[in-house]
Amino acid sequence: MNSPSLYCSFYLDLDDIANKIKHSGARTVGLQFPEGLKRSAFFIAGELEKRTSVNIIISGNPCYGACDVDMELMRSVDVLFHFGHSELVKGLDNVIYIETPARTNIKNVLAKAIAELGSGTIGLVTTVQHVHRIDDIKAFIRSKGISYVVGTGDSRIKYPGQILGCNFSAADIPCDQYLYIGSGTFHPLGIAIATKRKVLCADPMTTSIEWVDPDKILRTRCGIIAKCHRADTYGILISTKIGQNRAALAQRMAVLAEKYEKKYIMISLDNITPDALMQFKMNAFVNTACPRIAIDNAGMFSAPVLTPVEFEIALGHKDWNEYVFDEIRD
């Protein structure tokens, strides 16, 4: 069992969760973890059972974000703890979000980043894993005499400077370049494409820094859009996940399809997988669910999967220079 070591790489106050359980009077408790934390599920459940006497049920379904609350499990337990994400979906009475901030020393990677960044105001953006360090990050940058700006984002964003894979609203700020503190390149690519400004990625886990290069992903998306040149039959995908449902947008896509004389069906899904889409034998798909699906898994689908704006470009309804990453904003 490597769970305790994994568990030590982030902050998690099990006594506090146990107190929340006791305070709630719950008899049956659900736990939902993102993929990377599922290995710790057995350890965390065991520790909570030691401290309380409740029945624990763990969600086994894939979990891709705060948008993806296990509603079936929520309905069958008194309290559902959703780990690893900050609150996104409001008004779920018996869901408690447990953020799991990363334990990292960010000073080294910040020093590297500052040396690399040119002059001008920096826009600071980061993910939920590191957003609790935003004051430390600001203090460090201030101590170097560099000016910065932090955005608050829209109502789906909980913390200043926080960005989601589907929401870069906290990057709508006046700055000359961005510093992204976090792992992966998806978030900073979206910002670079949307703002046409340079984004430096600083990963506190690996302490590596890297300027993002949106050209490669734009070429890939251009190729995927071009593949739809002769597509006549489209599947318009609607998610049933509570934080990913954009039924009105799907309806707008259907109206567009009719306008441009494309045939379509509306397909409602929980998890959008290559297997699930393959069954339908459509020429192409338009995805109104999580914006990352089409981008991250582009090579795995048997037919092109477009974001809504890419569908508009494929139809000729929008121009290529209007290209942006799809976002779910309020």
Add this chain to the structure above:
Amino acid sequence: MNSPSLYCSFYLDLDDIANKIKHSGARTVGLQFPEGLKRSAFFIAGELEKRTSVNIIISGNPCYGACDVDMELMRSVDVLFHFGHSELVKGLDNVIYIETPARTNIKNVLAKAIAELGSGTIGLVTTVQHVHRIDDIKAFIRSKGISYVVGTGDSRIKYPGQILGCNFSAADIPCDQYLYIGSGTFHPLGIAIATKRKVLCADPMTTSIEWVDPDKILRTRCGIIAKCHRADTYGILISTKIGQNRAALAQRMAVLAEKYEKKYIMISLDNITPDALMQFKMNAFVNTACPRIAIDNAGMFSAPVLTPVEFEIALGHKDWNEYVFDEIRD
């Protein structure tokens, strides 16, 4: 589009469905198909749209049986048509089951089967694809002067002689041997193991006949049970699918785990996949959902997945000679 030809291989009265839609006054209609019929989804939706003016949304989630009604889609449409299965889950007001009987000439395969079967009373069993032919089958066998018996099954069974992958109650009949009319060997294997009687499979699709041999599957299951010799940590799986939820059985398995000093966690899932289970790093799993999962996909899981009775055998709570296929009965 090969949908029309696929559609021609079974009976489907689209005018009748269109009338049901008009009669219902529905404005939004959901369609749910098993995997093999999803290729016809585009064709069927188009034909229904020609005949009505409703908005159609198709379920893109995997669908494994009448136990697997898309509840999220059901909640978001006025009427949900569930294709390919007979009614199993009662009390869903806006779900209409559309059976899709196979178009086959069964006389040839029946003649082959009769020649192969020995003397004695035949127990007749079949699947929902062919159960509408049960009177033809009976007439044919009667014409050969052979005696037969047909069971009615429990309340999960709609038609005399019908068996499901999770319910062989219609085989609880006094007979010397069984004649199974249908495809695949899962259903007849369960009957052979449960009754210790011979089962002849007659497949109307391929017109092949074959005696089932339960030895191989029993050896496989024995091997999987043996792998649990040192298993200390178990994941007990509970399905959220409406017709597969056996929470009380899962609770009994938890009590047994405690009695035999095994550690366990309860895991709630929609689709039970090798990927989903792998994340949890358990030594083994006990599956209280669809009985077929552990059997059909045995080689794909990273840890042994036991049926409840197999878990009892692994613990030493039951003896190997009490082995049966798991069933979901009333």
